[in-house]
Amino acid sequence: MYRMGNKNMKRLVKGRLAALVFAASLLCTGTRYALAESATPAQSQGDKTVALLKKLIAFDTSNGPGDTRALAEYLKSQFEPLGAEVDIFVAPNGKAAHFIARLRGDGSKKPVLLAAHADVVPVEREKWTVEPFAGVEKDGFVYGRGAMDFKGGLAVFARAVMRLAEEKTPLARDVIFLAEADEEQGQYSTVWLAKNHWDKIDAEFALNEGGYVLQGRDGTVRQISVTTADKLSATFALRATGRSGHSSRPFPPGEMANDRLIAALAKLAAHDPAVKLVPATEAYFRALLPISSEQTASDIKQLLNAKDQSDLEAAGKKLVADNPKDGLLLHALLRDTVVITMIEAGIKPNVIPGDAKAIVNTRLLPGTTADQMIAEIKRAIGDPDIEVSLVTPLTQQEARDVYLKRTNAPPSPVDTALYAALDRNAKLIWKDAVLVPTLFEAGTDAMAWREHNVPVYGIYPYPLDDDILSRMHGNDERIGVEAIKQGTEWIYNTLREVAKK
Numbered sequence: 001m002y003r004m005g006n007k008n009m010k011r012l013v014k015g016r017l018a019a020l021v022f023a024a025s026l027l028c029t030g031t032r033y034a035l036a037e038s039a040t041p042a043q044s045q046g047d048k049t050v051a052l053l054k055k056l057i058a059f060d061t062s063n064g065p066g067d068t069r070a071l072a073e074y075l076k077s078q079f080e081p082l083g084a085e086v087d088i089f090v091a092p093n094g095k096a097a098h099f100i101a102r103l104r105g106d107g108s109k110k111p112v113l114l115a116a117h118a119d120v121v122p123v124e125r126e127k128w129t130v131e132p133f134a135g136v137e138k139d140g141f142v143y144g145r146g147a148m149d150f151k152g153g154l155a156v157f158a159r160a161v162m163r164l165a166e167e168k169t170p171l172a173r174d175v176i177f178l179a180e181a182d183e184e185q186g187q188y189s190t191v192w193l194a195k196n197h198w199d200k201i202d203a204e205f206a207l208n209e210g211g212y213v214l215q216g217r218d219g220t221v222r223q224i225s226v227t228t229a230d231k232l233s234a235t236f237a238l239r240a241t242g243r244s245g246h247s248s249r250p251f252p253p254g255e256m257a258n259d260r261l262i263a264a265l266a267k268l269a270a271h272d273p274a275v276k277l278v279p280a281t282e283a284y285f286r287a288l289l290p291i292s293s294e295q296t297a298s299d300i301k302q303l304l305n306a307k308d309q310s311d312l313e314a315a316g317k318k319l320v321a322d323n324p325k326d327g328l329l330l331h332a333l334l335r336d337t338v339v340i341t342m343i344e345a346g347i348k349p350n351v352i353p354g355d356a357k358a359i360v361n362t363r364l365l366p367g368t369t370a371d372q373m374i375a376e377i378k379r380a381i382g383d384p385d386i387e388v389s390l391v392t393p394l395t396q397q398e399a400r401d402v403y404l405k406r407t408n409a410p411p412s413p414v415d416t417a418l419y420a421a422l423d424r425n426a427k428l429i430w431k432d433a434v435l436v437p438t439l440f441e442a443g444t445d446a447m448a449w450r451e452h453n454v455p456v457y458g459i460y461p462y463p464l465d466d467d468i469l470s471r472m473h474g475n476d477e478r479i480g481v482e483a484i485k486q487g488t489e490w491i492y493n494t495l496r497e498v499a500k501k
């Protein structure tokens, strides 16, 4: 599997929880969500989205194998009668199917794309209190695998596009809807799709999963984080070699692979990568300023105004120290992270092994290259005889080139018609919510577009809280019916504004 931006479930949920808590702790203004006057006609639209969501959950698209063919065929049956041009691209594994529907505009503007993954992570069925692939509605929630990640978004995006078609809205640009395969794992993701069918998904800008409509305990939405860049996941192997032999007659420590690897790993574990500000995080911290507590705002100013590296280090540490609950997220956003995740060595208790290996996962800020990270690891371990290489099915050079291209992809700019429409239409529903562009500390499949310089905005388009987030990829995943209805209105209004003549 070659997925540089692939997600690690536990890190993801943890990171996102931290993001939520961090955001909630920073907020001090805002008003409760109030139903807009247009709520009555929108209600039936919301019901349609909820019905579609239940239907989508009923397709078991657990990955692996991530078989999305039946779901793609169902979407085809829904979009085709509306006059949409549809394509289904089935990957060489015969299971991963990408569904694309296109509504034609007059061509005066470049297309807008709404992309959502149709595959889901598997379930621990015995730990669910409801059938995970049935779309059960209970107590104001729709339950099921993917309800929040990301069949809820799939339903919201699909209904927005279908409604434009149903209403025969004259369009200035093509509207493309994409139901993706292999986002959770597998090699036939959007990167594969982009490589083989770029013309089908090329657009001026796009929506995908990513940031959150953050709902506080009182139900209020005050902050909407929209991801405009993702960190890059890069994994390295460290390999030490040494003399092998009988464990009854050990060699001097410097001559045995395990000892050398352990010495190197001890240094790496103690290594704290430098604090860095990049355009995406600068924009994030700036956007947080007006909605942060006095103390946090002052810390952020200190960070943004740092004159040199030691200022930056001090400011970064202070911001983390003053927000202890959110320390992990802030720590991750402020630097490239380096973690030893696997250690493999030895074959028998009484054999001194000739080599020892460790796996180190790093998350690179935009702008940091794989070469720079290799150099940093080598500096930290201080042993030139330990080999450091990228873990990749490509050649080292090919992989370094891919990383170089991806890490240099700029964050999606926020001065686009799509971002402005998201902002304006969000405020019609959640009156005092502020849109905050964010760097995602993990990764998504948005890279397929960002590396072509197509702006992608990541959003889970419905209000959610820490309870909803804690169930993501977990048991009894669910999303609020009311949240889906609000999201339906937001995304439809946004899309219409961007695409209509």
Ligand SMILES: [Zn+2]
Binding pocket: 117, 149, 150, 183, 209
């Ligand atoms: Zn997802």
